Amino acid sequence: MSGSGFKSIGVIGAGAFGAALACAAARAGRHVGLWGRDATAMAELAQTRRLPRLDGVGLPEAIHPTADLAEAARADALILAVPTQALRDVCGRLAGTVAANTPLILAAKGIERSSGEFVSQIAAEILPGCVPAVLSGPGFAADIAKAYPTALTLACADGSLGERLARTIGSPTFRLYHTDDMRGVEIGGAAKNVLAIAAGIAAGRGFGESTVAALLARSFAELTRFGLAFGARPETLAGLSGLGDLILTGTSSRSRNRRFGEELGKGIGLETAIADVGLAEGVWTAPILARMAADRHVDMPIATAVAALVAGKASVDQAIKQLLSRPPRAE
Numbered sequence: 001m002s003g004s005g006f007k008s009i010g011v012i013g014a015g016a017f018g019a020a021l022a023c024a025a026a027r028a029g030r031h032v033g034l035w036g037r038d039a040t041a042m043a044e045l046a047q048t049r050r051l052p053r054l055d056g057v058g059l060p061e062a063i064h065p066t067a068d069l070a071e072a073a074r075a076d077a078l079i080l081a082v083p084t085q086a087l088r089d090v091c092g093r094l095a096g097t098v099a100a101n102t103p104l105i106l107a108a109k110g111i112e113r114s115s116g117e118f119v120s121q122i123a124a125e126i127l128p129g130c131v132p133a134v135l136s137g138p139g140f141a142a143d144i145a146k147a148y149p150t151a152l153t154l155a156c157a158d159g160s161l162g163e164r165l166a167r168t169i170g171s172p173t174f175r176l177y178h179t180d181d182m183r184g185v186e187i188g189g190a191a192k193n194v195l196a197i198a199a200g201i202a203a204g205r206g207f208g209e210s211t212v213a214a215l216l217a218r219s220f221a222e223l224t225r226f227g228l229a230f231g232a233r234p235e236t237l238a239g240l241s242g243l244g245d246l247i248l249t250g251t252s253s254r255s256r257n258r259r260f261g262e263e264l265g266k267g268i269g270l271e272t273a274i275a276d277v278g279l280a281e282g283v284w285t286a287p288i289l290a291r292m293a294a295d296r297h298v299d300m301p302i303a304t305a306v307a308a309l310v311a312g313k314a315s316v317d318q319a320i321k322q323l324l325s326r327p328p329r330a331e
């Protein structure tokens with residue numbers, strides 16, 4: 001099933017999502033180089049061909065694990081699947097290695113906390129000769145690796161290139177919708193992580209599903225207000241990468257962001273919760289998201305409460321009291 005997409009893909013970042021996207025690309029008939037920074041771990045993966053982080057899924061034959069960045073970068077298109085706060089550094093390491101006009105599919109979900117830049121802005125700044133695209137939507141890495149039916153959105157300013165990229169890594173079980181609204185797709189992925197922390201806090205604190213549902217509906221209102229203020233299209237925000245991913249992340253304890261919130265809700269301290277769940281992008285995006293919203297006078301009480309919590313400026317009880325003291329207004 002190799003279709004009319006690009007022949008080879010380099011996946012930069014061999015964590016859960018990078019490995020899952022490598023499996024998807026291999027399933028779509030591509031030759032895949034999978035780069036990870038830990039040479040020992042990559043050699044072990046090449047030998048065992050098992051992905052313990054993804055419930056032991058086997059590594060398809062078409063995937064070549066490597067710790068040589070230049071080797072993985074010699075591909076028709078790249079997928080960048082490192083954490084948002086590491087993206088600038090990794091793009092810098094790719095500069096001088098990656099060929100001009102290479103499409104870069106950005107898979108991280110966050111906003112850079114030092115600059116307030118979205119992932120496509122970071123890539124455009126550090127690798128101006130490449131063409132950014134953004135992949136986001138509801139899909140846990142393990143589900144994608146196991147070829148459970150999933151649907152995500154791939155955004156690229158050049159619509160025909162976006163469609164070609166979607167054909168390159170998409171398949172009947174990895175359904176990729178396409179759009180040219182990159183900003184909308186990257187905002188959905190970044191904001192939903194922060195808002196899912198709030199849903200987790202409510203669940204962890206022992207409140208029922210009614211509370212979580214109300215919180216998620218008001219979270220979606222916040223995500224939409226923020227997105228519109230930053231140039232996103234409403235249909236993108238209401239689609240897979242916005243509402244779709246907010247539903248998945250805000251309701252499933254398999255989400256690290258939601259689990260981080262659950263731990264805080266149960267009274268576990270910040271540092272312990274961070275260590276327990278691993279990468280919860282919302283922890284790092286919350287403060288900058290709240291600041292960007294305040295600068296544009298966008299009302300985001302839930303995201304702002306999460307930002308105060310992760311900065312250690314409010315306790316869970318104080319944040320809840322603050323939210324519940326807001327007068328209900330016209331919906």
Ligand SMILES: NC(=O)C1=CN([C@@H]2O[C@H](COP(=O)(O)OP(=O)(O)OC[C@H]3O[C@@H](n4cnc5c(N)ncnc54)[C@H](OP(=O)(O)O)[C@@H]3O)[C@@H](O)[C@H]2O)C=CC1
Nearest residue numbers: 014015016017018037081082083084086108109140141279
């Ligand atoms: N997991 C999921 O279900 C999904 C994740 N995403 C997004 O994908 C991104 C990555 O998440 P995920 O793969 O789950 O996270 P993981 O923690 O599983 O993996 C992150 C990977 O990035 C590597 N890494 C971290 N910092 C650097 C750096 N400075 N240079 C090079 N490599 C680095 C890590 O290497 P090392 O192991 O050596 O530390 C690790 O291999 C996040 O933005 C996340 O929101 C999106 C959709 C689904």
Ligand SMILES: O=C(CO)COP(=O)(O)O
Nearest residue numbers: 137138139140255256257
């Ligand atoms: O983005 C995700 C699913 O779409 C994964 O969520 P977590 O990063 O919270 O685990």
